[in-house]
Amino acid sequence: MAKTNAAFMSGIPELVVLRLLSRSEMYGYELIRAIRLTSGESIVLAEGVVYPTLHGLEQRGLLKAKEKLVKGRLRVYYQTTAKGKKRLVELENDWHRINNGVEAILRRVVCQN
Numbered sequence: 404m405a406k407t408n409a410a411f412m413s414g415i416p417e418l419v420v421l422r423l424l425s426r427s428e429m430y431g432y433e434l435i436r437a438i439r440l441t442s443g444e445s446i447v448l449a450e451g452v453v454y455p456t457l458h459g460l461e462q463r464g465l466l467k468a469k470e471k472l473v474k475g476r477l478r479v480y481y482q483t484t485a486k487g488k489k490r491l492v493e494l495e496n497d498w499h500r501i502n503n504g505v506e507a508i509l510r511r512v513v514c515q516n
Contacts, residue, residue, distance in 0.1 A: 414497075416448055416452055417456060419438055419446065420434065421460070421465065421466075421491040422495075424481055424483050424487075425483045425488055425491055428481060429480065431450070432450075434481070438453070464486050465483065465486055465490050466481045466483055466487055467481070467484050468480065
């Protein structure tokens, strides 16, 4: 498993957390596992990144949290709010615009060599 490059990760936790939680509610560890597995192990976010991201998104009203008792353990499940879904659309649009720009530059540089 390759180490995640921090320089490339700015904004990525917010985007992937909102995307995955827009599909279904999850608790923290479940989300960490989903990010790793869904990305094919290309994105591995530690608890020290995911939990502060969850708390920050909740404070901004982009996520709502609810506690559930599961097999005798209290877990906090998160899901996106309407405001969170709107933010997700903004982030996805930004991602596609930037990704297309980088791809265009990479193709042009390769073609010129």
